[in-house]
Amino acid sequence: MNWPPAFQRYGIRLKPLSKDDLERVRQWRNSSDIAQHMLDQTHITHEMQLKWFAGLQGDQTRAYWVAWFKDEPIGVASLTAIHHDAGTVEPGMYIYPEQYRNNIVPFCVAFALNDVAFEELQLSCLKGKIFEDNDASKRFHEKCGYRYTGRDDNLLFYELNYDDYVAARAPLARFIRY
Amino acid sequence: MATDQVTAAFAKSLGLPESDITEHLAYGSIKEWDSTAHMVLIAELEDVFDVMLDTDDIIDMSSVAKAREILRKYDIKC
Numbered sequence: 018m019n020w021p022p023a024f025q026r027y028g029i030r031l032k033p034l035s036k037d038d039l040e041r042v043r044q045w046r047n048s049s050d051i052a053q054h055m056l057d058q059t060h061i062t063h064e065m066q067l068k069w070f071a072g073l074q075g076d077q078t079r080a081y082w083v084a085w086f087k088d089e090p091i092g093v094a095s096l097t098a099i100h101h102d103a104g105t106v107e108p109g110m111y112i113y114p115e116q117y118r119n120n121i122v123p124f125c126v127a128f129a130l131n132d133v134a135f136e137e138l139q140l141s142c143l144k145g146k147i148f149e150d151n152d153a154s155k156r157f158h159e160k161c162g163y164r165y166t167g168r169d170d171n172l173l174f175y176e177l178n179y180d181d182y183v184a185a186r187a188p189l190a191r192f193i194r195y
Numbered sequence: 196m197a198t199d200q201v202t203a204a205f206a207k208s209l210g211l212p213e214s215d216i217t218e219h220l221a222y223g224s225i226k227e228w229d230s231t232a233h234m235v236l237i238a239e240l241e242d243v244f245d246v247m248l249d250t251d252d253i254i255d256m257s258s259v260a261k262a263r264e265i266l267r268k269y270d271i272k273c
Contacts, residue, residue: 115223120233121253128237153229160231189234194250 019071021080021096024133027125028195031082031133034073037102038083042093045113054111054151056101056172074154077101080133084110084126092116096138115164119153124189127161131186143182145175161185165174200243200264201273205259208236222257244271 024031034042043066045051061069061107073079080096092112099106108130112118134140145163147154149171161164162185163175205220206213209227222228237253240246244266248256252265266273 035204045223117254117258119222119228119230120256121230121237121250123230124234151225153231155231156231158233188238192237192248192250192253 019073021082022133022137024082024129024137024164026129026132027087027190027193028127029125030085031129032085034070034081034083034093035069038090039070041090042083045093046109046180048113050115051111051113054154056148075194082130084112084129086117086125089090089114089115091122092126094126096130096134097137098144099138099140101138101140104139105144106140106143107117107144107146108136110135121159121192125162125193127157128186128190128193131161131177131182141178143177145177147173147175160189163164196222201240201259204239204243205262208232208239216259217261218258218260220259221255222230227262244269246271 021033040063043061043063046061073081078097078099080099082094084092084094086104091114092110095109096106097109097127103155110123110126110130112123112126131143134143145158147158147192149168155173158175161177163177164181166176167172196230202213203218206218209225209232211226211227237248237256240262241248246266249264256262256265263273
């Protein structure tokens with residue numbers, strides 16, 4: 018299997034992150050709208066980005082894609098801390114264009130990413146970490162079927178198994194009519 | 196009355212009093228209108244008006260006024 022695998026579903030194309038994407042992704046990642054929700058809020062320099070990308074090559078514990086919608090790159094989706102034996106992974110995503118952040122598009126991206134994790138990579142448990150004050154992210158995770166499992170200071174932990182995901186996806190995926 | 200049903204659907208979905216629902220209420224202008232609330236809103240509008248919206252219309256529904264404009268495309272008087 019090419020790593021990471023390309024994937025397309027729900028109107029979303031997940032294209033493996035390439036060197037040509039790096040500057041655009043760095044600009045997105047450093048924008049205040051995106052950075053404020055990140056666990057690591059360090060400003061990313063061009064050199065840091067190149068070093069990070071070089072480290073990704075051949076690393077099957079991490080995977081990054083650029084999410085495309087209607088032939089436009091709209092954000093980044095990732096699977097990190099992949100433990101193939103334990104079946105666990107930490108998904109992540111952000112969407113940059115404001116007009117796609119708060120409607121059905123984030124669900125399309127999340128479902129595509131979840132399908133990669135559960136179906137393509139055969140993982141069994143998705144783990145989420147959310148800042149306590151990020152109500153929108155909490156609601157989004159719960160709508161996607163995640164269950165709260167605990168906390169550490171201001172960080173909340175959630176987990177998603179396949180059955181809960183499929184049950185939560187059905188009432189939302191019916192609106193994805195492409 | 197259809198006009199009231201649109202207002203009521205927004206109020207219910209966003210968790211706001213109907214008095215806060217104006218024609219200019221727009222996506223991105225209030226924290227209550229997040230992706231989850233947007234989908235609750237779509238489900239409510241489809242249920243109330245017995246309509247199946249195109250996904251592009253779901254994405255374009257960016258204000259109360261725009262919602263009425265989109266619903267009218269489906270021959271809904273609102």
